[in-house]
Amino acid sequence: MFRRFAVLAIVALSIVSVAAQAPAGWSVRVDRSTSPSDPDNTPNLKFERMGTGFHVTGGPAGVFWNPANTATGNYTVSATFTLTKPSGHTNYYGLVFGGSDLAAANQSYIYFTVAQDGTYLIKHRAGEETHDVKGYTKHASVKTPGADGKSVNALEVRVAGDTISYVVNGTVVHTTPKTGMTAKTDGLVGVRINHLLDVHVDGFAVKKA
Numbered sequence: 001m002f003r004r005f006a007v008l009a010i011v012a013l014s015i016v017s018v019a020a021q022a023p024a025g026w027s028v029r030v031d032r033s034t035s036p037s038d039p040d041n042t043p044n045l046k047f048e049r050m051g052t053g054f055h056v057t058g059g060p061a062g063v064f065w066n067p068a069n070t071a072t073g074n075y076t077v078s079a080t081f082t083l084t085k086p087s088g089h090t091n092y093y094g095l096v097f098g099g100s101d102l103a104a105a106n107q108s109y110i111y112f113t114v115a116q117d118g119t120y121l122i123k124h125r126a127g128e129e130t131h132d133v134k135g136y137t138k139h140a141s142v143k144t145p146g147a148d149g150k151s152v153n154a155l156e157v158r159v160a161g162d163t164i165s166y167v168v169n170g171t172v173v174h175t176t177p178k179t180g181m182t183a184k185t186d187g188l189v190g191v192r193i194n195h196l197l198d199v200h201v202d203g204f205a206v207k208k209a
Contacts, residue, residue: 014111022064023049029102030062031195032128034137052082053202063096063109065190071097071159073097078156079191082200083116084148088133090115091194094155099140110183111192112166112195114153118142122166124183131204134166134174159185160209 028047045059055065071077076192077097082197096115101107106127113122120142122133142152156167159178164185166174189206193199 006152007104007107022047023054025066025068026064027056027067027103028064029107030060030063050200051202053200053204055198055200056191058195058197061091061193061195063099063102063107063111063190063192065096065099065102065188067188069189069206070187071189071206071208074160075156075206076209077189077206078154079204080152080154080202081114081191082202083151083153084198084200086116087198089196092121093123093148093193093197093198094120094191094200095157095158096190096192097157097187098183098185099190100184102188102190108183109188110181110185112155112157113192113194114142114155116145116151118144120166120168122176124176124181126183130166130176132177133181138172139168139171139173141168141173143169154203165178189199 012171045062046057047064048055070169077095079095081093092115094115095110096109096111099109108126110124114123119136119138121136123130124133153168158165158167162178164176164178165172191201
């Protein structure tokens with residue numbers, strides 16, 4: 001019983017510690033550190049409104065969502081991500097969908113992300129465990145940083161019938177059937193930004209198909 005309470009307390013602290021910095025209506029769930037030397041153990045995460053979007057500077061890796069943003073059935077979730085400068089090593093950022101219990105120990109969501117090395121990654125998280133839907137994959141549609149150190153990638157997840165399409169800058173880079181997925185597509189939508197990144201998010205939207 002005590003162990004269960006301790007786990008719930010850790011989850012609560014991981015949300016509350018940055019909640020005061022979050023834009024109105026948004027929540028933040030940082031990844032739980034597995035080692036005192038892990039960068040995810042640092043508290044210096046900034047999540048703030050900026051212009052027409054919001055800006056994330058890390059800090060630990062985290063999931064960012066507004067409880068008002070849910071999607072069911074056929075829908076498209078999209079956003080444009082600007083990596084303002086490369087990180088010291090490859091880290092991923094992008095969209096979250098099919099989320100449930102994001103503030104609890106049994107959190108579940110699918111994430112579709114890209115990185116500065118021109119790869120994308122699709123994974124499912126259940127609690128503290130993750131598994132690949134599509135492992136690290138290089139694709140020409142994923143923009144890498146230019147001479148100014150910036151890269152801009154527009155991501156979409158399109159759920160239509162039994163098909164989930166993963167789109168980068170207007171190009172479908174991967175598809176999976178809904179049938180047989182270990183996670184559902186109905187649920188909360190948001191974004192995920194890995195640690196040590198500086199990313200601006202604009203045009204976040206959810207549209208029914």
